Amino acid sequence: MRPDETRAKILAATDHLFGELGFDATTTRDIASRSGVNKALIHYHFGSKEELLGELLDDYYRRLTIALVGAMARSALLEDQAADVADAYGEFLAENRTFCSIVQREVASGRHVERLVSRTLPSFRAAAEWLARLAPGAPGDLELAQVLTSVYGMIVTYFTYGRVLEALTGQDPFCPAALDARKRHIRRVVALLIREMVAAPASGGGESPCPRSTPGTPRKRRGS
Amino acid sequence: MRPDETRAKILAATDHLFGELGFDATTTRDIASRSGVNKALIHYHFGSKEELLGELLDDYYRRLTIALVGAMARSALLEDQAADVADAYGEFLAENRTFCSIVQREVASGRHVERLVSRTLPSFRAAAEWLARLAPGAPGDLELAQVLTSVYGMIVTYFTYGRVLEALTGQDPFCPAALDARKRHIRRVVALLIREMVAAPASGGGESPCPRSTPGTPRKRRGS
DNA sequence: GATTGGTTTAGGCGATCGCCCAATCCAGGT
DNA sequence: ACCTGGATTGGGCGATCGCCTAAACCAATC
Numbered sequence: 297m298r299p300d301e302t303r304a305k306i307l308a309a310t311d312h313l314f315g316e317l318g319f320d321a322t323t324t325r326d327i328a329s330r331s332g333v334n335k336a337l338i339h340y341h342f343g344s345k346e347e348l349l350g351e352l353l354d355d356y357y358r359r360l361t362i363a364l365v366g367a368m369a370r371s372a373l374l375e376d377q378a379a380d381v382a383d384a385y386g387e388f389l390a391e392n393r394t395f396c397s398i399v400q401r402e403v404a405s406g407r408h409v410e411r412l413v414s415r416t417l418p419s420f421r422a423a424a425e426w427l428a429r430l431a432p433g434a435p436g437d438l439e440l441a442q443v444l445t446s447v448y449g450m451i452v453t454y455f456t457y458g459r460v461l462e463a464l465t466g467q468d469p470f471c472p473a474a475l476d477a478r479k480r481h482i483r484r485v486v487a488l489l490i491r492e493m494v495a496a497p498a499s500g501g502g503e504s505p506c507p508r509s510t511p512g513t514p515r516k517r518r519g520s
Numbered sequence: 521m522r523p524d525e526t527r528a529k530i531l532a533a534t535d536h537l538f539g540e541l542g543f544d545a546t547t548t549r550d551i552a553s554r555s556g557v558n559k560a561l562i563h564y565h566f567g568s569k570e571e572l573l574g575e576l577l578d579d580y581y582r583r584l585t586i587a588l589v590g591a592m593a594r595s596a597l598l599e600d601q602a603a604d605v606a607d608a609y610g611e612f613l614a615e616n617r618t619f620c621s622i623v624q625r626e627v628a629s630g631r632h633v634e635r636l637v638s639r640t641l642p643s644f645r646a647a648a649e650w651l652a653r654l655a656p657g658a659p660g661d662l663e664l665a666q667v668l669t670s671v672y673g674m675i676v677t678y679f680t681y682g683r684v685l686e687a688l689t690g691q692d693p694f695c696p697a698a699l700d701a702r703k704r705h706i707r708r709v710v711a712l713l714i715r716e717m718v719a720a721p722a723s724g725g726g727e728s729p730c731p732r733s734t735p736g737t738p739r740k741r742r743g744s
Numbered sequence: 745g746a747t748t749g750g751t752t753t754a755g756g757c758g759a760t761c762g763c764c765c766a767a768t769c770c771a772g773g774t
Numbered sequence: 775a776c777c778t779g780g781a782t783t784g785g786g787c788g789a790t791c792g793c794c795t796a797a798a799c800c801a802a803t804c
Contacts, residue, residue, distance in 0.1 A: 316629075318542075321629070323760080323761065323762080324761085325760090336764080336765090337782065339762080344762080396628075397628040401542070403624075403684060404622075405542050406540070409683050409687060439705070441688075445678055445681070446677075449673040449681075453670075453672060456628055457673075459633050460627060460633055461665070463641075467730060471730035481666040488713075489709070492712060506692045506697060526751085547790080548793080563792080563793060564751075568792080569792065
């Protein structure tokens, strides 16, 4: 077997297992048996379990960035761009449900936040400039950071809570019709928010609450 | 030391550690050393690590329900009730940040979904009836399940992604001023959504996508 | 003061973890 | 035919996991 084939098989198994069980509950032996390779090969190719997760996340963020940038270029109208990017995000999560679980878990643990931030910061800055251009004088309670957080939350929560929603509504939230309904809903809310931001009078913006609390000590995973 | 004191100390330590490290990465020895009790006492009082998490979650949901019901009764106006409940949810999460992390992780793993659903279902049904009364003919893309999911996502995402937001914005998202700003934003969006739902023409509702996919097999934790 | 029953303790069992090692395999260059 | 170096293998090391056991502790009861 070619070396990159081995790597790909390990990554695929890792993706599935980390998504289902989580990093901590998945053993390297699980990954080895699921991918059909010797367990020593995992450390040979990736160094450690931690670095394996790192490569997996890097791969996801690379593809996500491509998808979002592509969606951004789809329309020339600023109003449509927002909904297009939101759509693309939702579609990416729908096609990569494990990614959603993995990120959610890592964020909850405060681990890999640096990676997530470094990958997200450019998009965040771009979206900020973009929104500032669209609605230069949005009021404080429709500040761009607030709106971005809300829209992001609307998108990801649907997927992270998919199983809960299924139990609550009795319907499969990931079937094409349900995904389409969700997409329409998000487009509607995004349009609503943008309309409101643009129409709102330029109030005194945000009064800049407090500086950051802790000096940003990254939490370490146990045993490293 | 009185037995219930011991239990309380164990639960407090468990809460902190599960919130910071997660269930899997926390050992019963960690809990014992942090709470200052013998490690065998954990199993004496709670049976197993799993049941310990169960009692912790039960306690949280009990208090959360009280908080939400209380908020519901604060105003007689339907429009205000929605924002009040959203406020109460946000305040509860602000005061119980570990709860947010724990739930997020469990949901991502598909574990304890039954518990979460059984605790959430009454509130969900109540909110559904309530919203149906408020906006009997909301259009499909403002369906109550969609709106509920979105508002819920807006609230919880702010807390689960707190550390990310801090790195992105350079400000402490949990200081009083920031929490208040977030609260005002959410109130605004909730008001916006309700206004839109009420004003919208009664379209053909949801066309009921698909039945549930899997017959609801709960994922089991490893080694149980 | 002996007894009782709930509570606490130190110690350890079996299983499993991530990771490492020496040996082996094998395709490509000489 | 020989050599070389990356890829692969089985085996195992030290550490740590959740949980259990037998003994000790201790206030309340008679």
